[in-house]
Amino acid sequence: MTPILEAIDEFLGHINVERGLAANTVAAYRRDLTTYAEFLSDRGICELGDVTEVEISEFVRERSRTAARSSVARALVSVRNLHSFAVGEHLADENPSEHISPPKLRQRLPKALTVDEVTRLLAAPDTSTPVGLRDAALLELLYSTGARVSEICALDLDEATAALADPDAGLKLLGKGNKERIVPLGSYARAAVDAYLVRARPGLAGVAKQPDHALLLNQRGQRLSRQSAWAVIQQAAGKAGLGTDVSPHSLRHSFATHLLSGGADLRAVQELLGHSSVATTQIYTLVTVDQLREVHAAAHPRARDQ
Template identity: 50%
Template sequence: MHAAEAPAAPGSPLHTAQSRYLRHVTIERGLSHNTIQAYRRDLDAYVDHLAGAGVTSPDAITAADVTAFVHELRDRGEESLATSSTARMLSSVRGFHRFLLEEGLVAADVAADARPPKLASRLPKAISIDQMAALLATTDGDDEKSLRDKALLELLYATGARISEAVDLNVDDIINSAGEGAADVVRLFGKGGKQRLVPLGSFARAALDAYLVRSRPLLSARGASTPALFLGVRGSRLSRQNAWLIIRARAEQAKIGVDVSPHTFRHSFATHLLEGGADVRVVQELLGHSSVATTQIYTLVTADTLRDMYTQAHPRAR
């Protein structure tokens, strides 16, 4: 926040409208807690910007105010937001203004013509199967942390789960399928609370079994009773931040020479499935994407891989 800006007064019409909108997206759209918090941060910045310009009610906002906010985000010098962050914040603002119009709080949607900055096309970053194997091998060990870390990382790679979905799992979300030889599945809760069932491979199942029998009881004894699947060293649910630190530490230990994040596991899961011949619509369901178009970006990754291999291997490719 710049020195010229002043936070909106908690009881102002603008602040009240913001609160109404956040309640609306929470109840009507069933968005996750993390998404709601992102909306809140974006709109706090927007409302504070308007207050700094002397705008305290929704019907006083003009298209010029929206444009000025976008310019302010871009012109912070070293604090300027990335293009993707600016686009996300503008999306939050546009959703807020659509709500204001639908609720009859304003006569026009002054953000309707605001356009986000064009995002550069970025392909998901996946690591190779050998690199993934090396990373997972760093968790070999019989101590409680190694058993937990192996279960977490094997589950991420086996299911393509988002890190928030993984740490939100409870023990009862691991489902033993009926019938001999039937694959075990995990129940994941994605964006908007949407549920999906994803199979667990033999490596993930073995890692989870070892963790649940030999590690989790020891961790659980250190804290209050919790249904959480993955626990920290004090016996409470493992946080997203700690899960991220585990992944970073294991990647550094593996010395695979690339940056690894929780999403690397999700990207690698999708890419390796498609490279193995899986149908894109099956991968869509496993990832929990609402649109197949989102999943199809991974086909570009595999196409690039095939092109590189062709160029290197075919005698007349170059």
């Protein structure tokens, strides 16, 4: 018999070291499985082999009372992967989670900004200051590349200068699962990054006793964090009159939606976003289908109500 906590430790080590999943993904698994272990412990179950479909179904029902359906679905995926791993490693004889269904999720379309809204957002930083130049570079990079905010914050100086040195070169990004991809860097983003490197970064770097190799620096001369990048976007959104419902992912969603609206191939957008499956990218096609439906309803003589 294998203790549940021991199996969880082995599983987390496996996805961290052997599968190389991102730290945030491993942390999410850890939270879900810690909650699962506590749930089982409260019912006197401490051994993996003692878990049945009944306990897992009850776990899903209890979580559904207090958590969003997306969180419950993710927790069930964590539980399934744990039990599947345990069977594969001969820590358990069977997987009791195989036939447990997750709660049905509402399909939510990504929140995308209009081109005009993006333009206002990108123009919001005060580029007469070093911090404003940095903020402008951050926003332009996010919209130009469609990158996750963590990918932009993780960029080092030499990666950016290499991309700037060759007009035809792209920017190398390190995505989920340590997968590398190269994305084109538009002229506006190039200009914003170049202005930041020349007029702002040297002053920001000079504050720190030990220079940081990060591209984007905070006012202490250290790497800009994801939380700080989020605050930059919120501040720019407020200044642009876009309200508070704008996040780093808003620019990523807008990037994908605007490309597809402009006729870009779905597979190309998948590669640019770093999605492992085209199914993940297809949700953006729903946005453009809605837009086409609106155009059709407004313009076609036989689309209006009689």
